[in-house]
Amino acid sequence: MSTQSTQWAAPAPDTKRLIGIDWNIGGLLHAGPRFYAFISLLVTVIFLGLMAWGAFLFNGGGLMAMRDTYPWGLWFTNYMYYVGLSAGGLAVYASVHLFGAEQFRPLSRLAVLQAGVLVMMALLGIITDMERFWRAGWMLLTPNPTSPFVYTGSAANIYMIIAFVDLWILITGKGGEKLAMRMTLIALPFAVYLHTTTAFVLSLNKARELWNSAVMVPIFLTSATASGIALLMISAYIMQRFNVMRFKKSMFRSLSTLLATVIIIDLFLLGVEILSIFWPTSNHPGHSARMALFFEAPYGWVFIPVLILGVSAFALLAGRNRRHLPAVQLTAAAMYVVAIFLKRYTLMAMGFAIDPLGQFTAPYFPSLVEILIALMILAIGLLIMAVAAKILPLQVPDQEIEEHAHEHVKQRAEWAALDAEPQAAQASVTEAG
Amino acid sequence: MSDNHLEPRDAGSPEVPGPETAPQGLTISRRRLLEGMGATAALMAAGVAPALLSALPGKASASESPSGGGDAVDAIAERNQPVNYPGRPVKYAQPAGDEKWVMVIDVKACIGCRRCVYACVKENNIGRESGFTYIQLLEMEPGSIDIEHAKLDYEEGGRPDKWYLPVQCMQCAKPTCVYGCPVKATWKEPDGIVVMDYDKCIACRNCIVTCPYGARHFNWVHPHVPEDEINPDVPLDEKAGTIEKCHFCIQRTRNGGTTACTEACPVGARVFGDLSDPDSAVSKILRTRRVWRLKEELGNEPMIWYVG
Numbered sequence: 001m002s003t004q005s006t007q008w009a010a011p012a013p014d015t016k017r018l019i020g021i022d023w024n025i026g027g028l029l030h031a032g033p034r035f036y037a038f039i040s041l042l043v044t045v046i047f048l049g050l051m052a053w054g055a056f057l058f059n060g061g062g063l064m065a066m067r068d069t070y071p072w073g074l075w076f077t078n079y080m081y082y083v084g085l086s087a088g089g090l091a092v093y094a095s096v097h098l099f100g101a102e103q104f105r106p107l108s109r110l111a112v113l114q115a116g117v118l119v120m121m122a123l124l125g126i127i128t129d130m131e132r133f134w135r136a137g138w139m140l141l142t143p144n145p146t147s148p149f150v151y152t153g154s155a156a157n158i159y160m161i162i163a164f165v166d167l168w169i170l171i172t173g174k175g176g177e178k179l180a181m182r183m184t185l186i187a188l189p190f191a192v193y194l195h196t197t198t199a200f201v202l203s204l205n206k207a208r209e210l211w212n213s214a215v216m217v218p219i220f221l222t223s224a225t226a227s228g229i230a231l232l233m234i235s236a237y238i239m240q241r242f243n244v245m246r247f248k249k250s251m252f253r254s255l256s257t258l259l260a261t262v263i264i265i266d267l268f269l270l271g272v273e274i275l276s277i278f279w280p281t282s283n284h285p286g287h288s289a290r291m292a293l294f295f296e297a298p299y300g301w302v303f304i305p306v307l308i309l310g311v312s313a314f315a316l317l318a319g320r321n322r323r324h325l326p327a328v329q330l331t332a333a334a335m336y337v338v339a340i341f342l343k344r345y346t347l348m349a350m351g352f353a354i355d356p357l358g359q360f361t362a363p364y365f366p367s368l369v370e371i372l373i374a375l376m377i378l379a380i381g382l383l384i385m386a387v388a389a390k391i392l393p394l395q396v397p398d399q400e401i402e403e404h405a406h407e408h409v410k411q412r413a414e415w416a417a418l419d420a421e422p423q424a425a426q427a428s429v430t431e432a433g
Numbered sequence: 434m435s436d437n438h439l440e441p442r443d444a445g446s447p448e449v450p451g452p453e454t455a456p457q458g459l460t461i462s463r464r465r466l467l468e469g470m471g472a473t474a475a476l477m478a479a480g481v482a483p484a485l486l487s488a489l490p491g492k493a494s495a496s497e498s499p500s501g502g503g504d505a506v507d508a509i510a511e512r513n514q515p516v517n518y519p520g521r522p523v524k525y526a527q528p529a530g531d532e533k534w535v536m537v538i539d540v541k542a543c544i545g546c547r548r549c550v551y552a553c554v555k556e557n558n559i560g561r562e563s564g565f566t567y568i569q570l571l572e573m574e575p576g577s578i579d580i581e582h583a584k585l586d587y588e589e590g591g592r593p594d595k596w597y598l599p600v601q602c603m604q605c606a607k608p609t610c611v612y613g614c615p616v617k618a619t620w621k622e623p624d625g626i627v628v629m630d631y632d633k634c635i636a637c638r639n640c641i642v643t644c645p646y647g648a649r650h651f652n653w654v655h656p657h658v659p660e661d662e663i664n665p666d667v668p669l670d671e672k673a674g675t676i677e678k679c680h681f682c683i684q685r686t687r688n689g690g691t692t693a694c695t696e697a698c699p700v701g702a703r704v705f706g707d708l709s710d711p712d713s714a715v716s717k718i719l720r721t722r723r724v725w726r727l728k729e730e731l732g733n734e735p736m737i738w739y740v741g
């Protein structure tokens with residue numbers, strides 16, 4: 001069945017078949033002027049970023065705003081952020097296979113592509129930050145098992161490969177549903193593992209009071225899932241807007257329900273952490289002094305919006321009358337995608353704001369070079385997504401969706417039958433009793 | 434949020450089947466899922482096990498020194514073992530001997546003049562515009578050893594209403610920086626000195642994050658030292674774009690000398706020596722005086738003591 005699914009799209013004249021995928025080269029060549037304007041904008045940004053990176057390699061880290069008191073900056077914020085967005089989007093796709101959430105099947109190719117591209121962006125962030133990046137091979141030759149970096153770095157690399165292989169399997173339909181399922185079985189634990197180890201990079205530091213909390217890991221996972229779902233929703237709307245893919249309204253409705261659920265768990269965990277830091281019987285001076293920065297100027301200007309955006313996003317999605325409106329869903333999703341970026345930034349920056357010797361340092365704000373490099377990485381990601389939207393068959397064939405939907409209904413009927421039997425049996429037992 | 438279950442559940446609905454959280458059984462059984470996750474967890478556990486083991490090197494020797502029996506100070510020297518030591522000698526210095534180098538700083542004597550800082554900068558080719566020094570002096574408020582209220586950038590020392598706390602690399606027996614380095618570019622030598630390999634450092638700066646004493650510094654700019662002030666015994670250009678830190682003047686102490694800071698101190702507040710030698714000054718101070726260590730509660734086992 002799945003091997004036939006590729007035949008859904010009649011081969012277009014300009015389609016080129018390579019490694020089992022019909023690359024729609026014509027779609028790219030005949031794209032409109034708006035598309036090419038967008039591409040040239042991205043290429044310009046990438047060019048500027050390359051110049052900035054060159055300047056950094058030539059002149060050294062002095063061009064960055066990072067210093068000993070802020071050893072990590074925008075690149076690390078972005079690393080946490082991109083990894084989270086990637087893992088979150090993958091969770092949606094995985095639920096199709098693991099939990100039979102068939103309504104998300106149309107998203108599968110987009111989710112996997114996005115997951116791979118985002119992890120690639122996260123890794124590019126690390127590489128462009130390391131002043132001696134060509135020595136990174138030591139990670140393979142003499143890895144230190146007590147360093148969380150080893151785990152998150154290797155997980156990100158493997159996960160990226162898994163995502164792109166998975167995308168190929170989904171598009172070509174090779175191995176059928178069975179292989180797709182097995183890939184999910186590998187990819188989902190890896191997504192969780194990747195994000196857990198990323199949280200460990202911060203939380204496994206007794207030298208940094210603000211981060212040294214086990215609740216960091218679940219907060220990272222929920223933030224990741226929430227922002228990942230939100231971004232996937234935005235991407236899906238964009239793809240629909242440009243007629244690349246089409247989705248049912250009910251799919252967006254399910255997605256927004258899932259989003260609201262994860263947002264509230266995320267906010268709950270954050271609330272629990274804040275409470276235990278400030279409660280008079282549990283506060284450690286070093287810890288609460290750092291956490292207090294969350295609510296004071298200048299960091300308060302960045303963190304308090306996190307709470308406002310988060311609560312409003314939840315309120316928008318919880319409202320029964322309006323949550324089916326695309327505008328409401330998009331606004332809430334965009335709010336949470338922004339909120340999580342700000343949260344990552346404040347979390348990173350405030351962990352450093354008071355250094356281990358108790359000295360407060362003026363807030364970190366990235367320098368022009370750092371911003372240009374970050375924009376370059378963002379532009380690379382957008383470029384891949386834009387080109388992929390034109391040349392890759394991202395739309396899951398209707399035939400495949402319907403087949404599984406039918407199977408789903410059939411399965412449900414069987415389950416209902418299963419439920420009915422013991423009830424009947426139980427009824428007879430109670431009657432007898 | 435729970436309308437997952439309120440949504441069109443009736444089979445008659447023409448829509449796509451509603452959201453389902455229960456396993457549909459069409460693809461993978463719960464058992465398979467759990468098996469897969471279990472296998473992944475086992476793999477990860479296998480990876481982490483050596484990490485945990487290597488993080489507990491002093492466990493056996495610690496249990497051998499109950500407070501009644503053996504000498505407690507000897508037990509500390511015993512716990513000061515190499516970590517991630519690659520077994521090859523450090524360039525620019527003699528191989529490690531049998532000593533266990535430690536330092537004691539008398540905070541009652543220290544006047545906060547920063548002469549140790551200047552001597553250290555000169556001795557160790559620290560870039561004059563690099564914006565860091567190995568030794569950081571804190572001006573402390575009376576009545577507290579809380580460094581959160583200390584002042585690092587004070588104008589001039591010697592104030593009678595303050596006291597001064599010099600902080601530098603503590604050459605910890607359980608160095609979190611060494612545990613945190615992803616590539617083993619930093620390690621602890623057999624004589625207790627934590628050293629850096631400038632040729633191997635990938636500049637990830639994780640050690641800055643893991644160090645509780647702010648003892649590690651990154652060369653954000655190329656280290657610049659005036660031509661006539663360069664110390665030929667210490668690397669300079671190799672340090673660009675990498676981490677550096679106090680190494681107890683390894684180029685001097687392994688040749689029978691003492692550290693530059695100890696030598697420069699005008700009030701003799703610093704005592705440097707071999708803890709494994711019971712007749713050394715440091716051994717005697719630790720056995721006879723009331724000493725304390727900074728942030729001892731973190732368990733890094735710093736090898737610099739303070740006495741007041």
